Amino acid sequence: MEYYLAIDIGASSGRHILGSVENGKLKLEEIYRFENGISKINDEFCWDIDKLFESVKIGIKKCVELGKIPRSVGIDTWAVDFVLLDENDKLLGNAVSYRDDRTEGMMEEVFEIIPKDMMYLYTGIAFQRFNTIYQLLSIKKNKPEILEKAKTFLMIPDYLNFLLTGKKVNEYTNASTTQLVNSFDRTWDPKILDDLGIKQDIFQEIKLPKTRLGTLRAELAIEFGFDMEVILPATHDTGSAFISSVCNDSDSIYLSSGTWSLIGLENRFPLCVPQTMEYNFTNEGGIDYRYRFLKNIMGLWVIQEVSRNLDNKYSFSELVDLAREKASFTSVVDVNDDRFLKPENMIMEIKNYCLETNQKVPEEVGEIAMCVYNSLAHCYQNAVLNIEEIFEKKFERINIFGGGCQNNFLNELVANVTGKEVLAGPIEATAIGNIVAQLLSYNIYKDLGEARSSIKESFNIITFKPGDV
The missing domain is CATH 3.30.420.40 (ATPase, nucleotide binding domain)
Structure with missing residues (x-):
């Protein structure tokens, strides 16, 4: 029996679910469930990203304990949130939640630079005050030293994939929610980034769902006792859900x-x-x-x-x-x-x-x-x-x-x-x-x-x- 592991992480909990195909039908088995949530750190509502990755690892080890070794794994989470890494791939600042109020007033400031109708024409993305673009502008305005030091932008599932594989990519469905991707050519929009004064070189190549990132880091394969491929699902959980209609x-x-x-x-x-x-x-x-x-x-x-x-x-x-x-x-x-x-x-x-x-x-x-x-x-x-x-x-x-x-x-x-x-x-x-x-x-x-x-x-x-x- 071949197994495929979905790690589905939501705002309040995450699950490891194994899938298999038997007689043409898809079978699911929940292997592990863990809690998630935001907490206040230095006046910011944040995700505990280190704890999330530990939970990812624990669930994978549960598969080993059950003798059900997955052929591959995919991770999906919510949208818009991200981390920034320095030149040594260390986190800069907190993994701040979209529910934090740091984006208050940022949408209006963006519209002073790029008119609302043009922003929508470029990206096709609805105006939500918590979108990534407004989070980044808040950092630029209130904590510019973080953006100055930043060498890598990864959304939450991108970062978890990086910890698993060492590969840095931005997955398409989640990247599209940032309001920074051009809706027609499906790449990071250089005009928006330039107009807002955000460095373009921190963003990674955008990859599509079904892309095989490769196998695990060597040290993780040793820790788990097996190796497997990491495959990009639609890493935005709604993107994955829509597949299931x-x-x-x-x-x-x-x-x-x-x-x-x-x-x-x-x-x-x-x-x-x-x-x-x-x-x-x-x-x-x-x-x-x-x-x-x-x-x-x-x-x-x-x-x-x-x-x-x-x-x-x-x-x-x-x-x-x-x-x-x-x-x-x-x-x-x-x-x-x-x-x-x-x-x-x-x-x-x-x-x-x-x-x-x-x-x-x-x-x-x-x-x-x-x-x-x-x-x-x-x-x-x-x-x-x-x-x-x-x-x-x-x-x-x-x-x-x-x-x-x-x-x-x-x-x-x-x-x-x-x-x-x-x-x-x-x-x-x-x-x-x-x-x-x-x-x-x-x-x-x-x-x-x-x-x-x-x-x-x-x-x-x-x-x-x-x-x-």
Whole structure:
């Protein structure tokens, strides 16, 4: 049996998942799970990048303990965050999180140098205050000595790959989220970098998913007791998740549901026009130079924070049950409002928003949860309407995949609010997409269409229709 290892690292946890192909079906096995999160270091919210790499190594050793040695490994993480290395490949500063407020006001400063419409024309990337470009400008403005010393720019998965292999590359799908890559020629945009005064030579060659980086560093192969290839998946977790859609047609909208909700579709060319800029849609890189035309929506982060504010007294399934009991509660918030990005208290922000917009203020836990789920469904509906207006067509269905697709109540709300058929699954979309990129690299699947057909046959997909209760 040949195994392929996906290391999928999210904002709150990471997993090592082994994949194999048996009788044409893809099989998954979770090997190791570890915690992740941000903590405050010297007034910055940071990732513990050293601990992350130790967790990567521990999970690989678990495979050895089980006697299931992977042929290859791929790592995916969230987007936009990065590290800078000095001439000795040592970290400069902290691995700062996109949720840190260092980018406050940076977007406006960029627009004084490069007009907003030109920035969108160059990159096709939606304007989010935490994008890499604004993080770099913040460093340039507030800690210029770091950029002056920097010799290497690597995004988080790029850095983990460097620690594994010694190879420095920037993977395409994650690089595209920086707002520094030209959407048409798919390389680092020299004009943007020059206009902002950021050194071009710190950036690496951009490589595509399915690229084989090579084998492990010699010392790691000795430490693990075996060697394997490191293959680039779509290192942006949403890029990997989109690979796993079971709808390989032109009538479906994709929704990757997790901490963030990413809703959109695959396109063969970027749409960098005033209408898509106005609606704040992004054109992120995908596998085989496809474009993920989508909108970022705050997602299940909102209910996660509600749970935290309630001291995790209720499980997420209990919150769903309480929301069902208050299904008649109709107040809606705009979950994409910046106030919900990292509030001191999510519940108070929800209440204040409802108060300010003259809606009924949720008081009971079930009302708060219902408000969140209803708000997500309505935000998805707004995005669907935008997409249908842009493409001048009606779409038949929405494929919701990722961990959030397990929330059947939210799936029902989405079907009813949008009037679309909803296909829920696969759950482990990101890990599946990661593994599929490795399988495609080895020609075990001939193309993405064949891979998606296999995914549909391999995993449970649940259908929800409008009117289902």
